[in-house]
Amino acid sequence: MKDLDITMQNPADRRTFLQRMTAAGLGVSAAALLAGCGTGNSSSATIGVSAAVRSAFPGVSGSSDNIVVLNYALTLETLEAYLYLLALNAASGLAPTTPLNVSSSVYAQTVSNGSVSSSLAAAGYLYLVEFAYVEAAHRDFLKNTLGANANPVVPSDGIYKFATSSGTPGSDLGTILANVYPLEETGTRAYLGAVPYITDNNTAQTAATIYSTECRHSAALAYILGMDIGPNRLIPGVPTPEQEVAPEIAPNIFEKFLAPSVVLTAASSAYFA
Amino acid sequence: MTNILPAAYNRRALMQGTFIGAAGLMAAGLLLPTKASASLPSTIPGTGDFQVLNYALQLEDLEANLYAQALLRLTTGGTTAQTSASVGTITGLQLSSSQIDVQYITEFAPIEAAHRDFLKAALGSIAITTLKPSKYNFGLQTMTRSQVLDLVLEAEATGVQAYLGAIPYFKAKSPYLQTAAAIQGTEARHATTLTLVRNILSGMGIVSDPIAPVAPLRGDGGISPGASGYLSATPNSGTVYGADVTMSPDQVLARVGGFIRTT
Numbered sequence: 001m002k003d004l005d006i007t008m009q010n011p012a013d014r015r016t017f018l019q020r021m022t023a024a025g026l027g028v029s030a031a032a033l034l035a036g037c038g039t040g041n042s043s044s045a046t047i048g049v050s051a052a053v054r055s056a057f058p059g060v061s062g063s064s065d066n067i068v069v070l071n072y073a074l075t076l077e078t079l080e081a082y083l084y085l086l087a088l089n090a091a092s093g094l095a096p097t098t099p100l101n102v103s104s105s106v107y108a109q110t111v112s113n114g115s116v117s118s119s120l121a122a123a124g125y126l127y128l129v130e131f132a133y134v135e136a137a138h139r140d141f142l143k144n145t146l147g148a149n150a151n152p153v154v155p156s157d158g159i160y161k162f163a164t165s166s167g168t169p170g171s172d173l174g175t176i177l178a179n180v181y182p183l184e185e186t187g188t189r190a191y192l193g194a195v196p197y198i199t200d201n202n203t204a205q206t207a208a209t210i211y212s213t214e215c216r217h218s219a220a221l222a223y224i225l226g227m228d229i230g231p232n233r234l235i236p237g238v239p240t241p242e243q244e245v246a247p248e249i250a251p252n253i254f255e256k257f258l259a260p261s262v263v264l265t266a267a268s269s270a271y272f273a
Numbered sequence: 274m275t276n277i278l279p280a281a282y283n284r285r286a287l288m289q290g291t292f293i294g295a296a297g298l299m300a301a302g303l304l305l306p307t308k309a310s311a312s313l314p315s316t317i318p319g320t321g322d323f324q325v326l327n328y329a330l331q332l333e334d335l336e337a338n339l340y341a342q343a344l345l346r347l348t349t350g351g352t353t354a355q356t357s358a359s360v361g362t363i364t365g366l367q368l369s370s371s372q373i374d375v376q377y378i379t380e381f382a383p384i385e386a387a388h389r390d391f392l393k394a395a396l397g398s399i400a401i402t403t404l405k406p407s408k409y410n411f412g413l414q415t416m417t418r419s420q421v422l423d424l425v426l427e428a429e430a431t432g433v434q435a436y437l438g439a440i441p442y443f444k445a446k447s448p449y450l451q452t453a454a455a456i457q458g459t460e461a462r463h464a465t466t467l468t469l470v471r472n473i474l475s476g477m478g479i480v481s482d483p484i485a486p487v488a489p490l491r492g493d494g495g496i497s498p499g500a501s502g503y504l505s506a507t508p509n510s511g512t513v514y515g516a517d518v519t520m521s522p523d524q525v526l527a528r529v530g531g532f533i534r535t536t
Contacts, residue, residue: 134515137491194453205440207518212461216488219462255458
């Protein structure tokens with residue numbers, strides 16, 4: 001704690017610093033994490049999981065805090081990869097269940113552009129292809145890394161749907177991209193909200209490389225859709241951040257974050273068939 | 274507006290795994306105990322988390338000043354805080370504010386300044402004391418429109434990787450990591466948007482740069498369709514495909530050091 005001593009020399013600095021640098025609620029979870037390592041439990045699924053993580057990630061299994069957090073990430077990446085594939089198939093005139101092709105070059109847009117301008121449609125479709133592969137790669141990476149510990153929360157029948165009345169992504173490029181966009185935004189907020197529960201910096205760093213990729217995807221899709229590239233506070237189809245770094249300043253200064261329980265409830269309600 | 278996606282990019286970019294290498298090195302440590310990290314360069318003041326935040330503050334200050342000077346070059350020109358006459362005045366390229374590069378650089382400039390001001394205020398008396406606009410010389414006064422955009426984009430892209438590369442220097446479970454990541458994500462949005470802008474200007478023949486991916490790609494190599502639609506991507510290789518990569522503080526400071534005047 002030596003570095004903290006520096007701020008102790010100046011109470012005003014320390015107060016300002018802690019007020020500004022720790023978002024509301026974060027201090028509580030961080031303190032709980034410190035207290036909760038390594039205690040045994042009667043259930044083999046929760047041995048070594050802190051009380052803070054057990055309560056923050058309802059329904060997500062794992063034998064350590066990090067494994068719970070990574071299974072949470074795998075839950076979201078599995079959902080994203082599945083829905084991206086549905087979206088890509090819809091935009092390419094393929095049956096919904098068509099697996100991702102070994103070669104990305106087979107894909108070609110068959111639907112109309114919808115609301116996407118003709119000058120941006122080719123880019124929008126390309127991003128749909130690229131991001132579908134990348135989200136599948138994120139899922140596979142987490143799955144492979146977790147190995148036997150991989151246990152994402154999935155729909156009981158394994159089927160996902162879009163949060164539309166028909167459950168399908170739409171029949172033109174603009175509608176399809178607009179229905180994919182909330183997935184990316186939810187993903188960015190979910191990763192950032194999970195950061196305080198990760199117990200080591202190697203895992204945090206790897207998670208962050210995926211997180212900022214989701215931020216990029218979100219910005220690219222927003223651009224194609226003619227929307228603000230973000231971050232924003234209020235986005236239809238995305239849970240509103242219940243807390244953020246500095247709510248008093250402009251919304252585009254900091255990324256937003258969501259509690260894992262909020263994300264899990266929203267995701268299963270909106271996207272589990 | 275012309276199509277911003279030459280056919281060559283469609284195929285070539287998806288085949289490339291250009292972002293994979295460094296990520297693989299980094300991801301190998303996932304789920305292993307945290308290894309002891311080397312120190313940040315001693316030129317960054319503070320210790321522990323506060324030294325990491327001062328490192329971030331140095332980069333945000335550089336970015337904020339770069340944006341301010343880039344806008345002068347792209348638009349009306351003006352006087353920078355440089356004291357030397359040779360670099361003190363920037364002649365403007367007189368571009369309209371409706372041009373998309375000017376538009377987004379204008380939009381992002383106050384965000385970078387806000388990041389700088391936030392870190393500076395939060396660190397208070399611990400903050401790095403050598404920050405002043407007169408310290409930055411980016412050579413913008415002779416740059417073309419294309420070069421200006423490239424430099425701003427490179428700064429944002431470096432910022433994305435620099436924050437990632439700084440994570441090991443935080444204490445484990447640092448309460449400041451989430452805030453740093455909340456800034457880093459916006460840098461990623463900026464880098465993506467400026468890449469998209471550059472691609473559009475390239476498609477219009479306004480800048481000469483080739484079309485580039487807006488986000489890390491997944492390489493096609495090693496993909497085979499799995500039974501359930503899963504891709505069996507190099508099992509247990511410890512490599513995350515399609516993710517941002519890290520840059521060490523030494524690499525970052527070597528890259529940006531030339532812009533910071535020591536006198």
